[in-house]
Amino acid sequence: MPVVESPLRGRTAVVTGAARGLGAAVARELSLRGARVALLGREERTLARVAETLPGDCACWEVDVTDDRGLARVGEDIRVRLGAPSVVVANAGVAEGGPFAESDPEVWRRVIEVNLVGSAATARTFLGDLFATSGYFLQVASLASIGAAPMMSAYCASKAGVESFAHALRAEVAHRRVGVGIAYINWTDTDMVRDVDRYAVLRELRGHMPPPARRVFPAAYVAGRLVTAIERRRPTVYVPRWLRSAQLVRAAMPAVVTMVSRRELPRLAAVHPFEPTGLLGAGGRAASRPRG
Numbered sequence: 001m002p003v004v005e006s007p008l009r010g011r012t013a014v015v016t017g018a019a020r021g022l023g024a025a026v027a028r029e030l031s032l033r034g035a036r037v038a039l040l041g042r043e044e045r046t047l048a049r050v051a052e053t054l055p056g057d058c059a060c061w062e063v064d065v066t067d068d069r070g071l072a073r074v075g076e077d078i079r080v081r082l083g084a085p086s087v088v089v090a091n092a093g094v095a096e097g098g099p100f101a102e103s104d105p106e107v108w109r110r111v112i113e114v115n116l117v118g119s120a121a122t123a124r125t126f127l128g129d130l131f132a133t134s135g136y137f138l139q140v141a142s143l144a145s146i147g148a149a150p151m152m153s154a155y156c157a158s159k160a161g162v163e164s165f166a167h168a169l170r171a172e173v174a175h176r177r178v179g180v181g182i183a184y185i186n187w188t189d190t191d192m193v194r195d196v197d198r199y200a201v202l203r204e205l206r207g208h209m210p211p212p213a214r215r216v217f218p219a220a221y222v223a224g225r226l227v228t229a230i231e232r233r234r235p236t237v238y239v240p241r242w243l244r245s246a247q248l249v250r251a252a253m254p255a256v257v258t259m260v261s262r263r264e265l266p267r268l269a270a271v272h273p274f275e276p277t278g279l280l281g282a283g284g285r286a287a288s289r290p291r292g
């Protein structure tokens with residue numbers, strides 16, 4: 001059968017949170033399909049190592065996605081080096097766990113800033129390019145956008161926020177021929193998710209999810225699904241596919257989660273005292289550093 005060339009070939013794509021995990025996997029998949037890739041993140045050396053493995057034209061920039069001025073400078077460099085972006089993937093994200101009452105206000109706020117404010121800042125930086133190229137913006141969301149869980153209040157709030165932001169942005173820019181997609185993903189094999197299992201309460205809470213919801217998917221598989229959705233300008237992509245069905249029972253999920261939590265949290269607390277985790281994973285530790 002003839003090989004169909006990807007519509008991404010020769011286009012410029014921006015990926016935030018590209019130093020590791022899903023962001024690095026998405027950057028690799030975009031490059032394999034012929035895109036010129038701009039990798040953005042907080043870890044300059046790690047970004048450079050990822051960039052060295054990509055087969056196509058790419059470059060990396062160290063930047064904090066909550067830094068509007070820094071993003072603006074990077075945006076100018078990308079346009080000069082790689083051309084105006086026609087694809088932007090807002091992937092940068094961090095998480096922390098533990099009881100809200102005992103959470104560090106700065107850490108809690110940082111999750112909101114990176115995940116929600118950072119996504120909005122990324123969109124604002126590159127929307128002019130997407131208008132010019134009739135491009136596509138993919139917002140990486142989560143099962144947490146659909147149903148919130150205890151001990152993850154900042155992450156759930158931020159992911160619900162990015163979902164609403166993407167819906168609003170889609171309606172606002174549709175007449176400008178810009179597509180906006182939302183990626184609903186579940187557990188993906190990244191350092192952040194692996195760090196979850198180091199903390200008893202988060203490990204136990206994940207263990208109480210239904211078996212299909214506990215499955216961890218390889219980052220390369222998730223990235224492949226996301227990049228195919230980008231090629232097709234899909235308004236939504238669900239990984240795994242059954243997550244789409246969660247939308248049908250969304251209204252009932254808070255009551256179910258509350259019922260289970262009322263029964264299980266006291267039992268878990270008796271075995272493993274709850275305590276804040278701080279930002280999870282190497283990416284979280286990088287995001288906690290002051291802007292340099």
